[in-house]
Amino acid sequence: MIEHLIPVLAGTLAAATPLIFAGLGELVAERTGVINLGVEGMMLIGAVAGFAAAAHSDGGALAGLPAGAVAGMLAALIFAILSLSMAANQAACGLALTIFGIGLSAFIGQHYVSYSLPGLPPLDIPGLSEIPVIGRILFHQDAVTYLGLVTFVGVWWVLRKTRLGLVLKAVGEAPDAAHAIGYPVIAIRYGATLFGGAMAGIAGAYLSTVYTPLWVQNMVAGRGWIAIALVVFAAWNPTRLLLGAWLFGGVTILQFHAQGLGIALPVQFLAALPYLATVVVLVLISRDKRLLQLNLPASLGKPWMP
Amino acid sequence: MPLLEARPTPSARMRLLAPLIAIGLTLAVGSLLFLSLGKNPVEAFGVFFIQPLSSGNGWSELMVKAGPLILIAQGLAIGFRARIYNIGAEGQLIMGALAGGGVAIAFDGVDAWWVLPLMVIAGAIGGALWGAIPALLRTRFNAQETLTTLMLAYVATFALSYMVNGPWRDPEGMNFPQSIMFGDPALFAPWFEGMRVNAAILIAAVASLAFWIFTSRSFLAYQLTVGGLAPAAARYAGFSANRTVWVSLVLSGLTAGLAGVGEVAGPVGQLNLNISPGYGFAAIIVAYLGRLNAIGIVLAGLLMALLYLGGEAAQVALQLPAAITGLFQGMLLFFLLGADVFVDYRLKPRPRPAYA
Numbered sequence: 001m002i003e004h005l006i007p008v009l010a011g012t013l014a015a016a017t018p019l020i021f022a023g024l025g026e027l028v029a030e031r032t033g034v035i036n037l038g039v040e041g042m043m044l045i046g047a048v049a050g051f052a053a054a055a056h057s058d059g060g061a062l063a064g065l066p067a068g069a070v071a072g073m074l075a076a077l078i079f080a081i082l083s084l085s086m087a088a089n090q091a092a093c094g095l096a097l098t099i100f101g102i103g104l105s106a107f108i109g110q111h112y113v114s115y116s117l118p119g120l121p122p123l124d125i126p127g128l129s130e131i132p133v134i135g136r137i138l139f140h141q142d143a144v145t146y147l148g149l150v151t152f153v154g155v156w157w158v159l160r161k162t163r164l165g166l167v168l169k170a171v172g173e174a175p176d177a178a179h180a181i182g183y184p185v186i187a188i189r190y191g192a193t194l195f196g197g198a199m200a201g202i203a204g205a206y207l208s209t210v211y212t213p214l215w216v217q218n219m220v221a222g223r224g225w226i227a228i229a230l231v232v233f234a235a236w237n238p239t240r241l242l243l244g245a246w247l248f249g250g251v252t253i254l255q256f257h258a259q260g261l262g263i264a265l266p267v268q269f270l271a272a273l274p275y276l277a278t279v280v281v282l283v284l285i286s287r288d289k290r291l292l293q294l295n296l297p298a299s300l301g302k303p304w305m306p
Numbered sequence: 307m308p309l310l311e312a313r314p315t316p317s318a319r320m321r322l323l324a325p326l327i328a329i330g331l332t333l334a335v336g337s338l339l340f341l342s343l344g345k346n347p348v349e350a351f352g353v354f355f356i357q358p359l360s361s362g363n364g365w366s367e368l369m370v371k372a373g374p375l376i377l378i379a380q381g382l383a384i385g386f387r388a389r390i391y392n393i394g395a396e397g398q399l400i401m402g403a404l405a406g407g408g409v410a411i412a413f414d415g416v417d418a419w420w421v422l423p424l425m426v427i428a429g430a431i432g433g434a435l436w437g438a439i440p441a442l443l444r445t446r447f448n449a450q451e452t453l454t455t456l457m458l459a460y461v462a463t464f465a466l467s468y469m470v471n472g473p474w475r476d477p478e479g480m481n482f483p484q485s486i487m488f489g490d491p492a493l494f495a496p497w498f499e500g501m502r503v504n505a506a507i508l509i510a511a512v513a514s515l516a517f518w519i520f521t522s523r524s525f526l527a528y529q530l531t532v533g534g535l536a537p538a539a540a541r542y543a544g545f546s547a548n549r550t551v552w553v554s555l556v557l558s559g560l561t562a563g564l565a566g567v568g569e570v571a572g573p574v575g576q577l578n579l580n581i582s583p584g585y586g587f588a589a590i591i592v593a594y595l596g597r598l599n600a601i602g603i604v605l606a607g608l609l610m611a612l613l614y615l616g617g618e619a620a621q622v623a624l625q626l627p628a629a630i631t632g633l634f635q636g637m638l639l640f641f642l643l644g645a646d647v648f649v650d651y652r653l654k655p656r657p658r659p660a661y662a
Contacts, residue, residue, distance in 0.1 A: 037452065041636075078640065082640065082643055082644055082647075086310065086644060086647040086651075087310070087647065087651070088643045088644065088646065088647050089643070091391060091452065092594070092643055093640075093643055095391075095393060095590065095639075096636065096639040096640050096643055097636075097640075099587060099590070099591065099632070099635060099636045099639055100633070100635075100636025100637065100639070100640060101636070102587075102632055102636070103629060103630075103631070103632025103633035103634070103635055103636040104632075104633055104636065106627070106629035106632055106633075107627055107629040107630055107632065107633045109629075110627035110629055217629075221460075222456070222457070222460050225453060225456050225457065226457075228453065229453050229457070232450070232453075266468050266472065268464040268465070268467045268468035268471070269464070269468065271464050272460065272461045272464035272465070275457040275458070275460040275461050275464075276457070276461055278453065278457045279443070279449070279453075279454050279457050279458065279461075282443075282449040282450065282453055282454060283443055283447045283449045286447055286448040286449040286450065287447040287448060287449075289448050292448070305310070
């Protein structure tokens with residue numbers, strides 16, 4: 001059994017990586033009061049930009065990730081101009097960004113259909129990867145998966161321990177008060193939104209250049225929406241987001257290991273599980289209205305102008 | 307330094323102009339895109355918007371594509387007015403197609419007039435039920451319909467894939483994921499020889515008329531709109547927020563389900579994995595572009611259908627990827643949202659120097 005579980009658990013960590021990046025980015029944006037439903041679109045734009053950069057350079061995935069980050073940030077910039085500078089409805093703008101991202105990535109990606117990349121070999125952490133079982137699960141991952149965990153620590157630390165984190169949260173809770181004491185609310189929200197875009201772009205580029213290094217149209221397949229749901233599930237708390245991402249990573253890869261684990265269910269049912277699980281998780285977390293209100297950034301989704 | 311200031315009252319003129327501005331800007335950016343791809347924009351737009359309409363078959367195809375878009379968008383608009391964001395119409399379409407297709411498969415070989423009406427009813431119920439799930443989750447458990455409708459759309463895709471790969475797969479279909487081809491009693495008969503336009507378009511027409519009357523005449527629609535614009539006022543007046551959610555999601559599920567039957571009992575003629583080229587998502591744009599107004603939606607649906615046809619024509623005539631349609635759709639929605647800002651805001655005049 002343990003022999004079967006090792007690849008499952010190791011695969012879970014990798015499958016969680018895009019959710020960790022995209023989820024953390026969205027979490028930071030939402031903490032400042034910006035709800036960007038365009039995560040799926042930004043991930044797709046990051047995925048196609050990353051794929052193109054990796055396909056046309058010698059850098060491979062290492063060229064793909066920065067390209068994905070920049071592309072995701074540019075996509076987020078469109079959203080920010082419309083919803084922050086022009087105070088357009090955030091939900092509608094995010095939706096537009098997703099529709100745009102689906103179209104743009106399919107348009108650019110047409111050249112790369114069925115083109116594959118070398119991917120990124122696992123990076124063994126010297127010493128640690130030798131530990132039996134644990135080593136093969138935790139320390140035999142690709143570099144981006146480690147980077148995801150480092151990013152988690154960074155976001156956690158900034159939000160929890162720094163003045164910047166305090167300002168970000170203040171802008172989300174009480175933009176008028178933050179403005180009154182001299183913080184540039186719009187600029188801070190721009191920063192958080194662009195950070196979210198860069199993270200979503202990295203998540204997309206990870207999918208297209210490392211996780212499944214092959215271009216398939218619409219390859220993000222709803223992970224952007226799952227990341228948004230995870231932020232709600234996490235009650236805007238990075239640690240809970242990390243746990244949620246691992247949980248969903250596990251659910252996502254179940255379909256590839258079902259046979260080995262002796263699960264005899266139609267493959268479509270297993271493939272639908274992450275989406276069903278998202279619904280279940282949303283129901284569980286949302287049913288307690290009071291708890292949700294307690295954690296919800298007070299100005300979330302509300303347009304604000306000085 | 308903010309450049310915008312709120313208008314004293316929203317501009318009605320701007321509300322009508324915004325879609326035209328958005329279309330104009332999309333064409334402008336589209337021209338630049340064509341130029342950068344080495345195509346002559348005038349020629350390209352000719353292929354996109356004129357060529358598809360230069361034959362009888364082109365007009366027939368326009369109706370075939372506009373029908374489902376208009377039908378779904380009419381349903382979505384009811385919810386959007388009430389700020390209930392059903393973005394999973396694609397899933398409700400698939401469930402309607404599955405329910406209607408199931409009837410066709412069950413009664414395969416039965417030559418009776420009631421097969422097709424039964425399919426239509428089954429499709430409407432299938433879509434409405436798939437829309438009812440997020441309504442229940444929202445009213446009972448407070449779960450956001452934006453996310454649940456979309457997640458259920460993915461689930462519907464897998465349900466369709468399961469059925470056409472498993473129980474409903476055509477035994478003589480060479481293992482392709484598709485059902486049997488439906489017989490004539492289970493199909494809308496084409497109106498003209500060699501063209502695909504059929505009576506399904508009448509469902510969209512009737513729905514448009516019904517929604518126009520519903521939104522302009524009924525008290526329930528008024529309650530829904532107030533619930534969206536001023537939730538506190540709606541509560542004060544005793545309008546039920548839960549009913550708003552139920553009506554919005556079940557109605558939009560129902561119309562999407564009807565659109566799904568229209569596809570499988572029409573141009574597609576069977577269940578397979580390509581029953582919709584994303585109508586459920588494109589209908590979101592149609593609803594906004596049509597100003598959430600029944601008549602506007604008909605016009606916007608025709609435009610969006612033309613965009614699909616143009617994309618296909620451009621693929622053949624200009625060797626452009628068909629995905630360009632999706633790109634135009636996204637741009638159109640962005641520009642529309644941008645132009646819509648000027649309904650409630652206007653550019654701030656420069657402060658004049660004060661003379662003593």
